[in-house]
Amino acid sequence: METVKITINGQIVETTAGNTILKAARSIGINIPTLCYHPYFENNIGACRICIVEVEGCQCLVASCVHPVMEGMKIKTHSPKVLKARKILLELLVANHNLECLVCKRNGNCQLQNLCEEYGIIEDKFKGKKRHREIDHSSEALVSDPDKCILCGKCIKACCELQDVHALKFAKRGFDMHVSCTFERKYSKSVCIDCGQCVIVCPTASLVEKDSIEDVFNALSNPDKYVIVQTAPSIRVTIGEAMGMAAGSISTGKMVSGLRKLGFQKVFDTAFGADLTVMEEASELIRRLKNNGALPMMTSCSPGWVKFVETFYPELIPNLSTCKSPHQMLGAIVKSHFASKNNINPKDIFMVSVMPCTAKKFEIDREANKVNGISDVDSVITTRELAKIFQTGGVNFSKLEDSEFDNPLGFASSAGEIFGSSGGVMEAALRTAYYLITGKELEEINFNAVRGLNRLKEASININGTKLNVAAVSTLGETRKLIKKIKKGEIDYSFIEVMTCPGGCIAGGGQPYAPSPEILKARMESLYKIDLGKEIRKAHNNPFIKQLYDDFLGEPLSETSHKYLHTSYTARSDAL
Numbered sequence: 118m119e120t121v122k123i124t125i126n127g128q129i130v131e132t133t134a135g136n137t138i139l140k141a142a143r144s145i146g147i148n149i150p151t152l153c154y155h156p157y158f159e160n161n162i163g164a165c166r167i168c169i170v171e172v173e174g175c176q177c178l179v180a181s182c183v184h185p186v187m188e189g190m191k192i193k194t195h196s197p198k199v200l201k202a203r204k205i206l207l208e209l210l211v212a213n214h215n216l217e218c219l220v221c222k223r224n225g226n227c228q229l230q231n232l233c234e235e236y237g238i239i240e241d242k243f244k245g246k247k248r249h250r251e252i253d254h255s256s257e258a259l260v261s262d263p264d265k266c267i268l269c270g271k272c273i274k275a276c277c278e279l280q281d282v283h284a285l286k287f288a289k290r291g292f293d294m295h296v297s298c299t300f301e302r303k304y305s306k307s308v309c310i311d312c313g314q315c316v317i318v319c320p321t322a323s324l325v326e327k328d329s330i331e332d333v334f335n336a337l338s339n340p341d342k343y344v345i346v347q348t349a350p351s352i353r354v355t356i357g358e359a360m361g362m363a364a365g366s367i368s369t370g371k372m373v374s375g376l377r378k379l380g381f382q383k384v385f386d387t388a389f390g391a392d393l394t395v396m397e398e399a400s401e402l403i404r405r406l407k408n409n410g411a412l413p414m415m416t417s418c419s420p421g422w423v424k425f426v427e428t429f430y431p432e433l434i435p436n437l438s439t440c441k442s443p444h445q446m447l448g449a450i451v452k453s454h455f456a457s458k459n460n461i462n463p464k465d466i467f468m469v470s471v472m473p474c475t476a477k478k479f480e481i482d483r484e485a486n487k488v489n490g491i492s493d494v495d496s497v498i499t500t501r502e503l504a505k506i507f508q509t510g511g512v513n514f515s516k517l518e519d520s521e522f523d524n525p526l527g528f529a530s531s532a533g534e535i536f537g538s539s540g541g542v543m544e545a546a547l548r549t550a551y552y553l554i555t556g557k558e559l560e561e562i563n564f565n566a567v568r569g570l571n572r573l574k575e576a577s578i579n580i581n582g583t584k585l586n587v588a589a590v591s592t593l594g595e596t597r598k599l600i601k602k603i604k605k606g607e608i609d610y611s612f613i614e615v616m617t618c619p620g621g622c623i624a625g626g627g628q629p630y631a632p633s634p635e636i637l638k639a640r641m642e643s644l645y646k647i648d649l650g651k652e653i654r655k656a657h658n659n660p661f662i663k664q665l666y667d668d669f670l671g672e673p674l675s676e677t678s679h680k681y682l683h684t685s686y687t688a689r690s691d692a693l
Contacts, residue, residue, distance in 0.1 A: 123190040137161075138181035139168055142194055149194050150203070150232055152320045153269035154182040156633055157279055157619065164270050166206055167232065170194045178202055204236045212243035214321075215264040221322050226630060228320035229267060250295055255305035258327055258478040259316060263295050266323040272296060272315035279619065281594035282425070284309040296323070308428050310593070312421035312617045313475030313626015326475045326627055330506055332496045336467040337380045343461050346376050347385040347447050347526075348471040351537030351622040352500055354643040355473065358636075359504035359629045360514040365639030367647060370519020375512045377520065386522045387470065388529030390447030391536040391545070393665075394418065395656035397440045397682055398542075399550040400673035402612055406583075411435040413588075413603070413610040416542050418442045420480035421617035423686060425593050430600060431688035439683040441493070443536065444470040444477065445486050447526060448493030449681040454669045455526065468494045471503050473537070473625030476617065485685045499627025525661035531651035533659075538641045539621030540567035540574055540589040543614040547578055547587065548655045554580050562654060568645065570620050570637060573599065591616040 119134040125142055132141040142149050152165040163180030170181045173191040178199060181192075193199065211233060218224050232238075250263035268287075273296060276285040284307045288297040298307035316324045336344045357368030376384045402414050417423055417438040426433050441449065448470070452463040470477060480486065481494040498506065507514055521527065532548055535541035544564040551559040566576035567587070572595040575588045588610050590596050596615050602608045618624045623640040624632050653659060670678045 121186055121188040121190075123186050123188070123192065125192045126194055132186055134186070136186050138170055138172075138179070138184050138186055138190075138192055141186050142170075142181065142192075147194055149181050150235070151182055152228055152232070152267065153271055155271055155274070155318050157318070158271075158274050159278070162270065165210075165267065167203055169199060169202055169206075171196050171199050200236070204238065207233055207236055207238050208242045210267050211238055211241055212245065213247055214267065215262070216241065221265070222325050222328070223322035227322065228631075230321075246292075248292065248295065253304050254327070255303040256309065256311065256327065256479075257305070257482060258311035258475040259304060259309070259313065260325050260327050261296075261304060262323055262325075264323075265321045266296055267321060268294060268296070269320060270296075271318040271320070272324055275314040275318045276309075279314055279592050279594055280310070280312060280617070281597045282308060282310055282312075285315065310421045310424040310428065310617070311476035311479045311626075312593075314618060316475060316626050317624070317628070317630065317632065326499050326502070327478055328502070329478070329496045329498050330502050330509070333469055333498060333506060334509075336469070336496070339467075341465060342467040343465050344381055344467045344469065345383040345385060345451060346381040346469045346471060347387045347390070347444055348372060348376075349387045349444060349473055349537065349622060350391060350534045350541075350644065351473045351625065351628070351640070352471050352503070353534075353647070354537070354640045355500050355623065355628050356471075356503060357514075358640075359500050360507065362515075363639075364636040365643040367643050368514075369647075370521070371514055371517040373522055374517040374520045375507050375514055378512050378517075379506065379510050381469070383523045383526075385447060385451070385526040386529050386533075387444045387447055388533030388536065389526050389659075389661070390443030390445075390450075391533030391542075392529050392656035392659045392662050393446045393450070393682060394440050394443045394536075394542075395532060395545045395549050396662060396666075396673045397446075397678060398438050399546045399553055399656075401438055401440065402546065402550055403553055404674065406585075406611065413613045414438055415612075416614045417684075418536065418542055419615060419617045420474065420476040422593065422596070422615045424476065424479070424689070425596075425617070427686055427689040431690060433600070434686045434688065437686060439679075439685065441486060441682055441684045442477075442480065443533070444472065445480070445493045445684070446682050449488055450665070450669075451526065452491055452493065453488065453681055454665065463491055467496070470494045470497045471500065472497050473500055473622040473628050474618075475499060475626040477627075483684070485687070488681055499625075500629060501627060504629075525664065528659065528661045530653045530656050530659045530662075531648040532654055532656045534651075535644050535648050537622045538568070538644045539572075539591040539616045539619075540564070540569070540614065541621065541644070542616075543567050543576075543587055543589045543612065545656060546612070546614075547585075549657045551578070551580055552655065552657055558655070567614075568641075570634060570641070572619065585611045587612045587614075589614040589616075591621055592619050593617055
């Protein structure tokens with residue numbers, strides 16, 4: 118690979134030819150501020166100009182996030198000229214910004230606010246007319262406040278480049294330019310699939326998740342409610358980060374203790390629901406293989422992906438697994454079997470799910486996910502919301518002792534826990550599918566081919582002489598490419614795991630802000646570390662799963678399991 122030598126702030130640096138100045142500077146520990154740049158995107162556009170630097174021989178300051186390095190280039194990243202220009206740019210952004218920082222959801226965690234503090238912005242210097250547009254509360258998952266938008270364009274790039282959904286675009290020009298859903302629709306009437314990747318990359322609070330914190334506190338203070346919480350597999354490796362610990366910190370025990378301190382009567386593990394999902398999904402795959410069912414079978418754990426299919430590819434609805442997502446399954450079991458065994462009226466149970474995903478807020482209100490008119494889950498909070506709840510509830514997270522989930526619905530195999538990572542659902546299902554088909558345990562259960570941050574991962578497994586080709590794909594942009602190849606007959610799979618977010622739930626729209634590839638890698642490695650350290654690593658070996666089938670469900674795909682654990686889908690072509 119060709120390299121070039123450049124000088125940054127007097128230091129000679131050897132870097133890859135074609136690299137940007139920004140990447141070269143960061144590689145030697147020099148931080149150049151950015152607002153519109155994000156490592157997710159291949160084609161950054163230098164819209165905000167905050168990353169400008171001085172290059173010897175150039176008449177103007179250049180945007181370092183897009184300007185390529187060249188042999189012999191001499192760069193100053195923090196010269197007086199650069200600092201003055203950055204400050205003026207920030208002052209111009211502030212001049213058109215909603216300055217309600219004290220009551221803003223991103224107060225203390227806003228990139229614009231942080232830069233203003235760093236560069237000494239202490240007044241609204243440029244007076245004049247400000248843009249104003251109404252807040253859009255129509256979505257069940259997201260809230261859009263255009264008055265806090267700085268027109269960086271990252272939300273549009275996430276929606277169009279990363280997800281290939283194209284729900285967002287720039288509308289109008291000049292002073293009236295704003296980010297809008299296509300055709301100026303409300304979010305609830307658009308093709309938005311609620312994934313929240315726009316929220317993750319937004320540097321301000323122009324896009325945030327719909328807040329459910331008050332609902333949770335109200336339930337906890339209601340003496341007539343039996344309040345239960347469950348936490349998704351990925352939360353155990355991200356809540357610590359949200360509470361100030363290192364990325365990838367495994368905080369399962371502290372999280373459980375903190376939830377008990379808040380007053381939840383039971384703390385269950387969504388990974389138990391993931392084990393249930395494995396049993397049902399693996400059985401469904403086997404039935405389809407034996408009976409010439411719709412193949413490839415595609416996972417249904419990711420609600421953003423399900424909504425994507427319903428909106429853009431309704432012809433693929435038969436390919437979706439009919440399994441509910443794990444937290445919906447666990448909610449259904451809690452409000453049926455658990456409620457009956459403990460003499461609790463299901464209507465008195467308030468089930469809270471702590472999820473990495475904003476789309477889960479939409480998912481819980483799907484009519485097809487209700488049993489006898491009762492929702493499986495009553496409220497979804499994100500990892501970020503749980504961190505806020507801990508802070509508001511006076512929980513000193515760092516001082517907590519470890520404790521265990523409540524059994525039986527808090528005991529999970531590690532197969533259920535790796536659901537938080539792209540490829541984890543696939544790996545967990547194959548471990549059990551092999552057993553269900555052969556009656557023998559799969560000896561080599563680490564499917565390294567479907568691990569890692571690559572957005573498309575493929576593997577094959579030989580089961581009794583039958584070769585199954587499988588794939589794990591993350592981001593819907595990558596999934597569209599895969600669907601096109603399938604439709605053309607260029608590739609042949611039996612089973613496909615789709616995760617809406619890059620790297621899976623570890624990068625969900627409700628996770629801690631500003632994920633980088635390094636942070637995602639740390640989160641993913643922690644999940645596989647948990648997997649490696651557990652004695653029970655296959656869903657079908659979970660003794661409480663076996664007991665649940667013996668006592669209540671009968672067997673996978675039974676009439677009872679279909680009633681509580683399976684769902685259906687509806688085409689959404691009216692959004693197009």
